[in-house]
Amino acid sequence: MHATVASTAGPFPDDPTEGVREIARRAGVAARSLATADRSTKDAALHAMADALVAATAEIVEANALDLERGRERGMEPGLLDRLALTPERIDAIAASLREVAGLPDPVGEVVRGQTLPNGLRLRQLRVPMGVVGMIYEARPNVTVDVAGLGLKSGNAVVLRGGSAAESGNSVIVRVLGEALATCGLPADLVQSIDRYGRDGAVALMRARGLVDVLVPRGGASLIQTVVRESLVPVIETGIGNVHVFVDESADQRDALEIVLNSKTQRVGVCNAAESLLVHEAIADEFLPLVLAALRERDVVIHGDQHTLDSASGLAIDAVAASEEDWSTEYLALELAVRVVPDLDAAIEHIRTYTSGHTEAIVTGSLVSAQRFENEIDAAAIMINASTRFTDGGQLGLGAELGISTQKLHARGPMGLAELTTTKWVVTGTGHVRP
Amino acid sequence: MHATVASTAGPFPDDPTEGVREIARRAGVAARSLATADRSTKDAALHAMADALVAATAEIVEANALDLERGRERGMEPGLLDRLALTPERIDAIAASLREVAGLPDPVGEVVRGQTLPNGLRLRQLRVPMGVVGMIYEARPNVTVDVAGLGLKSGNAVVLRGGSAAESGNSVIVRVLGEALATCGLPADLVQSIDRYGRDGAVALMRARGLVDVLVPRGGASLIQTVVRESLVPVIETGIGNVHVFVDESADQRDALEIVLNSKTQRVGVCNAAESLLVHEAIADEFLPLVLAALRERDVVIHGDQHTLDSASGLAIDAVAASEEDWSTEYLALELAVRVVPDLDAAIEHIRTYTSGHTEAIVTGSLVSAQRFENEIDAAAIMINASTRFTDGGQLGLGAELGISTQKLHARGPMGLAELTTTKWVVTGTGHVRP
Incomplete structure (x- = not known):
């Protein structure tokens, strides 16, 4: 030969x-x-x-x-x-x-x-x-x-x-x-x-x-x-990221706002950018107006559930009704799916259903919530009170990266x-x- | 569903x-x-x-x-x-x-x-x-x-x-x-x-x-x-073992004999049993009679190259001429392919050509030969002056094993x-x- x-x-x-x-x-x-x-x-x-x-x-x-x-x-x-x-x-x-x-x-x-x-x-x-x-x-x-x-x-x-x-x-x-x-x-x-x-x-x-x-x-x-x-x-297998941020009821809302904005808009079109936001019902009426207004300012199109649409409409912010498909979509663009969930269990269940196993974030003040999220979500990277954009070889101290693995065999993450x-x-x- | x-x-x-x-x-x-x-x-x-x-x-x-x-x-x-x-x-x-x-x-x-x-x-x-x-x-x-x-x-x-x-x-x-x-x-x-x-x-x-x-x-x-x-x-991928033992010119021949016999006959039909023996030309006329006689005693059928056949015939030991196919065969039985090689380079080249990447052994007294063999042979396990049968989770202190991986991704060896x-x-x- x-x-x-x-x-x-x-x-x-x-x-x-x-x-x-x-x-x-x-x-x-x-x-x-x-x-x-x-x-x-x-x-x-x-x-x-x-x-x-x-x-x-x-x-x-x-x-x-x-x-x-x-x-x-x-x-x-x-x-x-x-x-x-x-x-x-x-x-x-x-x-x-x-x-x-x-x-x-x-x-x-x-x-x-x-x-x-x-x-x-x-x-x-x-x-x-x-x-x-x-x-x-x-x-x-x-x-x-x-x-x-x-x-x-x-x-x-x-x-x-x-x-x-x-x-x-x-x-x-x-x-x-x-x-x-x-x-x-x-x-x-x-x-x-x-x-x-x-x-x-x-x-x-x-x-x-x-x-x-x-x-x-x-x-x-x-x-x-x-x-x-x-x-x-x-x-x-690398890099498909249907990445979620969950804002828990005990979250510091200023931190949560910064983390959501950074995760969605610091760089668009990358696999570690957020694609869905889940908000705990107990703080939704306080947090949604904050986050929706800030996202609007940055030209992010909102795909919301009914609760989110109601909030947006009260603020005179345009929002699109989220379809089932939105929960699975990796927009790679200035778009975000937003859903209000009754509790941590519902957030975990939603993420388990739609995750691509790349990066999942929780913003919380509760140690128990943080530990449950860490244990029960199966993904290459779990962010606790940090932007999803940190899932990166350079950011995590590996020096350089070939890609981000979303499979479990051999390599997982950067x-x-x-x-x-x-x-x-x-x-x-x-x-x-x-x- | x-x-x-x-x-x-x-x-x-x-x-x-x-x-x-x-x-x-x-x-x-x-x-x-x-x-x-x-x-x-x-x-x-x-x-x-x-x-x-x-x-x-x-x-x-x-x-x-x-x-x-x-x-x-x-x-x-x-x-x-x-x-x-x-x-x-x-x-x-x-x-x-x-x-x-x-x-x-x-x-x-x-x-x-x-x-x-x-x-x-x-x-x-x-x-x-x-x-x-x-x-x-x-x-x-x-x-x-x-x-x-x-x-x-x-x-x-x-x-x-x-x-x-x-x-x-x-x-x-x-x-x-x-x-x-x-x-x-x-x-x-x-x-x-x-x-x-x-x-x-x-x-x-x-x-x-x-x-x-x-x-x-x-x-x-x-x-x-x-x-x-x-x-x-x-x-x-697990467990296909076309396993070689190379006996170098500086080998302790009593050790070499024990290692060859143990590698071939301690248990037959397992992936870490030896299937081919390579002997350095410089000691072939001394070592082959020893090892062929001992293998014969244990009912091992020899598939030999011409040098080996000549040795066997001098000892009135039956041996079959090795075909190209024999060098690639995992017998999983009391059969062994035997070849005399001019030097370490030829042994390395032979093993590189036919290895399944499971276990490869050298018997040598030379540090340089041992290091070259370790560096230049690409396999899950390299044995230096030890039986190939040690490639086993229990033997290597892992406690138990699911199998022996012969691939490079995720797991290699036991x-x-x-x-x-x-x-x-x-x-x-x-x-x-x-x-």
């Missing part, structure tokens, strides 16, 4: 399945050489990658301009165009994030557990790289660099499918990163793109079980659901360097056998 | 998909009530389950006799019949293993990471139950009890598909365990079987994404591969109680918002 690599048809097979498998195989070989690289080698490469990106700013911006032009022609939304856009300032920021990753501790080689058994066998459970990490994502070229950097630091090769909308920019970025790796004596195959194979390539990546160790989709709900459904490679590793048991004896 | 539960058609829907989904839903509800149960409640239930099994010995043995009879009629192999058989002594041992699980620390609630951030946010990453654990396994009724016990201790409900060959015994065991749970005030739905739905039920279990949190197949290679391929529920949990971030503030 390797025969086609150097064929006259070019360095890679034309067939998407064979091409992606060849790329994944090369990634596996490259990953082997990185698995035992020491931290200083990896950090030097991260700095070289950062320098190379900055040095290639003009070329990257030019390629990105082609992507932007194509996007505008195809009627891409302004928000998405903004995410896609690369400026010299943004490239500097992306390079700076690589240097930050260089400053983080190396997860590889950490002894997670260890002991000497009564029979004298010495045990160590070590953190080791996964090997080959596949990533399927949408039009955000910064993800290309973030994943390459986190992958390198954790000892992994990455195979990237960045989406056609960002293809020109990503192609330059991947080449520049590969050249930087080569100058540090590391294989350029540590960072490879399969964009040339289009959608068929993405499907081939999902089928490359045995060649790719883990696949992380990052993007909208439909992308993630497709990967979860289609992939034979183990997947870490995925940092440790979540890109697996472990290996090393058992050392002196001729030990089992009796 | 719940309407059918109490319908005249009986407590469960007749349709396998609906039936399994209903069972999984009930498991989810039961798991919620267990998630916050304290250790003493769970340990009391484990003891009650052990007592109930012993008290029901006669009934279990009787039901098992039906399974054995059916097995014999269908021509089941003696080895499998032996695994299927339950005697009063075996039931006592199974009950004892439940009491051992009661003695293990509770993994739930452990703070895995925690800190107070510079902004005053207090972080805890807590170990919490998965929720609903599905298990698909073959005719070993002890697994029914092991999984129920480990699941209970780790706060999970289990949904079991134990295979038609063990159905009569498993049915009694599941009922007895459920009754014991009920006497402790815990829901019987914590331990449920889907055997009544046959193969269609197993397929429905693999499709029950969202209702089942993780699915663990345990059994032969074809069972495991089917589950890995078909399941939409996240799977932890899966104990911690591997049946996930984590949850709890972030406590005092009105914190993101600037």
Whole structure:
């Protein structure tokens, strides 16, 4: 199968399945050489990658301009165009994030557990790289660099499918990163793109079980659901957040107001932004006027239950009647579903019914309520008297993140360097056998 | 959908998909009530389950006799019949293993990471139950009890598909365990079987994404591969072991002999038994006669390369020429593939080509060889001067095991109680918002 690599048809097979498998195989070989690289080698490469990106700013911006032009022609939304856009300032920021990753501790080689058994066998459970990490994502070229950097630091090769909308920019970025790796004596195959194979390539990546160790989709709900459904490679599901804030009867209402506003409006269109507000009935008539007015000021459209609609109407604030669908909707926009609930039990029941398991918040003065909420809600992150926007690798001290896992296997919540590793048991004896 | 539960058609829907989904839903509800149960409640239930099994010995043995009879009629192999058989002594041992699980620390609630951030946010990453654990396994009724016990201790409900060959015994065991749970005030739905739905039920279990949190197949290679391929529920792959022992030139040959014999013959038909032996060329002419004679004495059939065949023939020992297929074969029997390799590099290359990533062993006196083997072989467990049979939850001090994971995601190597949990971030503030 390797025969086609150097064929006259070019360095890679034309067939998407064979091409992606060849790329994944090369990634596996490259990953082997990185698995035992020491931290200083990896950090030097991260700095070289950062320098190379900055040095290639003009070329990257030019390629990105082609992507932007194509996007505008195809009627891409302004928000998405903004995410896609690369400026010299943004490239500097992306390079700076690589240097930050260089400053983080190396997860590889950490002894997670260890002991000497009564029979004298010495045990160590070590953190080791996964090997080959596949990533399927949408039009955000910064993800290309973030994943390459986190992958390198954790000892992994990455195979990237960045989406056609960002293809020109990503192609330059991947080449520049590969050249930087080569100058540090590391294989350029540590960072490879399969964009040339289009959608068929993405499907081939999902089928490359045995060649790719883990696949992380990052993007909208439909992308993630497709990967979860289609992939034979183990997947870490990320980032769908139907996030709730519950304001309990004992809440400090000023804190509650700030937390609701911050959770909904500090940044819109992100998975840790609030999508539903639940208010305890006992304080609804006092708190709703406060929060509805403040949300109105920030142009947030309210989808309310009857109690909320009555409050809004008394304040002459427009509000839409919430349908069953609203309780499950991740708006990713300046919209919020609002419901009054009779008590904590009803709040917990509502959240259990509609949660996507990402982040759930309670604002309360009651220790019992806080403990019940913490125990009884099953989500990656529980916020007690804090904004839902804190569910973020940087905010939680992980240094950087690959995405936010909403599944229970392997990684839950923000995925940092440790979540890109697996472990290996090393058992050392002196001729030990089992009796 | 719940309407059918109490319908005249009986407590469960007749349709396998609906039936399994209903069972999984009930498991989810039961798991919620267990998630916050304290250790003493769970340990009391484990003891009650052990007592109930012993008290029901006669009934279990009787039901098992039906399974054995059916097995014999269908021509089941003696080895499998032996695994299927339950005697009063075996039931006592199974009950004892439940009491051992009661003695293990509770993994739930452990703070895995925690800190107070510079902004005053207090972080805890807590170990919490998965929720609903599905298990698909073959005719070993002890697994029914092991999984129920480990699941209970780790706060999970289990949904079991134990295979038609063990159905009569498993049915009694599941009922007895459920009754014991009920006497402790815990829901019987914590331990449920889907055997009544046959193969269609197993397929429905693999499709029950969202209702089942993780699915663990345990059994032969074809069972495991089917589950890995078909399941939409996240799977932890277990137990395929193409296990190698490499005897380096600097090995203590008496140790090497004991380790090879123990790895191959201490117990046959288990995933951590050796299937291939690699011998460094420099000591082959001295070591092969020793090891071939000893293996011959223990009735081990040798599949050898030319060097090995020459040695065997010089000793008048029968040996078969190894084919390419032999290097990939998990014999699970008194057979061993034997190859002479020129050096450590060739041994590493051979193992990399054929490993299933379970356990790989080196016998050596060289620190450099040991370190290279440890670093360069990618497997769940590396044995240095120790038998491969030590890759076992009990042997490695985990107390008990659900199986041995050969995948890299979530769990690698023996899966104990911690591997049946996930984590949850709890972030406590005092009105914190993101600037």
